Amino acid sequence: MVxxxxxxxxxTSLVLVLLVLLHKGRGGGLSDLFGGGVTSSLGGSSIAERNLDRITxxxxxxxxxxxxxxxxxxxFS
Structure with missing residues (x-):
């Protein structure tokens, strides 16, 4: 069981890391370092973002x- x-x-740790990296950057900081500041039409749907949040x-x-x-x-073992 262990x-x-x-x-x-x-x-789940690996999937969680990937899901967090898929999130859109919400401002300055480290997300701008990896291109988070560039706006893109890919994945900009609010439904997709909401589903990604729920899955995360x-x-x-x-x-x-x-x-x-x-x-x-x-x-206890």
Whole structure:
């Protein structure tokens, strides 16, 4: 069970990183360093942004649940 949760944690971590990188930059900072300040018509739909936000939050909740489950399993085993 610990191995399965560890694999799920690694996969959700990688997907979460990719999803966060897909988000549109909202101002200055590091997003401008990687071209976030350039406006583009690609992915500018508010529905697509909203769906990306929902998927990111969902993956974050799965990631958090994996960490809590792994912590409990390792503590009580």
């Amino acid at each position: 191995t399965a949760l560890s694999i799920l944690l690694i996969l 939050v969902g993956m974050g909740l799965i990631w958090f649940a994996c960490i809590v489950a792994l912590g409990l399993l390792l503590k």
